[in-house]
Amino acid sequence: MKTLDQDSVGLVPVVVQDEATRQVLMLGFANYEAIEKTKETGLATFWSRSRNELWVKGATSGNFLHVTSIRADCDDDALLFLATPDGPTCHTGATSCFDAV
Amino acid sequence: MKTLDQDSVGLVPVVVQDEATRQVLMLGFANYEAIEKTKETGLATFWSRSRNELWVKGATSGNFLHVTSIRADCDDDALLFLATPDGPTCHTGATSCFDAV
Numbered sequence: 001m002k003t004l005d006q007d008s009v010g011l012v013p014v015v016v017q018d019e020a021t022r023q024v025l026m027l028g029f030a031n032y033e034a035i036e037k038t039k040e041t042g043l044a045t046f047w048s049r050s051r052n053e054l055w056v057k058g059a060t061s062g063n064f065l066h067v068t069s070i071r072a073d074c075d076d077d078a079l080l081f082l083a084t085p086d087g088p089t090c091h092t093g094a095t096s097c098f099d100a101v
Numbered sequence: 102m103k104t105l106d107q108d109s110v111g112l113v114p115v116v117v118q119d120e121a122t123r124q125v126l127m128l129g130f131a132n133y134e135a136i137e138k139t140k141e142t143g144l145a146t147f148w149s150r151s152r153n154e155l156w157v158k159g160a161t162s163g164n165f166l167h168v169t170s171i172r173a174d175c176d177d178d179a180l181l182f183l184a185t186p187d188g189p190t191c192h193t194g195a196t197s198c199f200d201a202v
Contacts, residue, residue: 013114013179015125022123024116027179073198074191078114078128080199090175097174098181 012079016044016057016089019068019082025089026097028057030079038067044081063087113180117145117158117190120169120183126190127198129158131180139168145182164188 016025028046030038034054037045044057044065058064069082090097117126129147131139135155138146145158145166159165170183191198 013128015116015128017125024118024125024181027114027116027174071199073128074193074195075198078198080125092175094175097176097179098172 011047011049012077014044014046014079014081016065016081016083019084023096024098025065025083025085025095026057035070035079038081039070042066042068044083057089058086061087061091063089065089112148112150113178115145115147115180115182117166117182117184120185124197125199126166126184126186126196127158136171136180139182140171143167143169145184158190159187162188162192164190166190 011029011031014028014030016028017023018025029049030045031047034045034047037054044067046055046057048055056064064086065081065083066086067081067083071080072078073080088095090099112130112132115129115131117129118124119126130150131146132148135146135148138155145168147156147158149156157165165187166182166184167187168182168184172181173179174181189196191200
């Protein structure tokens with residue numbers, strides 16, 4: 001998986017899908033460090049493009065995303081995390097960031 | 102929807118999900134023009150970052166993605182297309198670009 005090769009990785013978009021309901025919960029961006037941290041901890045971790053830092057989804061809200069599977073797409077420039085959420089994923093309290101607000 | 106405002110739009114990641122099976126089929130990028138074309142034609146249209154041009158998914162393969170719903174995420178920087186695919190989405194012949202190859 002090219003995206004997991006430290007030398008070649010940039011920032012890749014990550015789709016998070018609820019493993020049970022198959023709802024698309026959110027989209028974030030990850031770099032090599034975020035992907036490694038996700039694999040190591042089992043908690044979805046992203047790279048914040050606005051704050052320029054790693055962030056563990058749920059670190060503030062307590063609504064972590066437990067990642068059970070990581071898949072790359074055919075050209076290795078996007079990832080799909082299958083996950084089990086602890087609670088609502090969106091900061092608005094909605095289950096998904098794509099729910100109509 | 103800020104992403105649909107021509108003045109403010111950049112390139113946004115677009116998740117395509119099969120409306121019936123809820124499988125995540127692919128991830129592409131869209132600009133204002135691609136989103137407008139998708140709305141106008143009902144066919145998922147993206148902006149190619151490598152070729153710097155609009156591309157209608159399926160224009161070559163015949164496997165179009167018929168978009169029935171477009172949703173923005175909570176901070177308006179990602180989109181979700183719900184779609185009905187004509188055939189395999191991936192150029193490898195797989196249903197999804199995220200299928201293990």
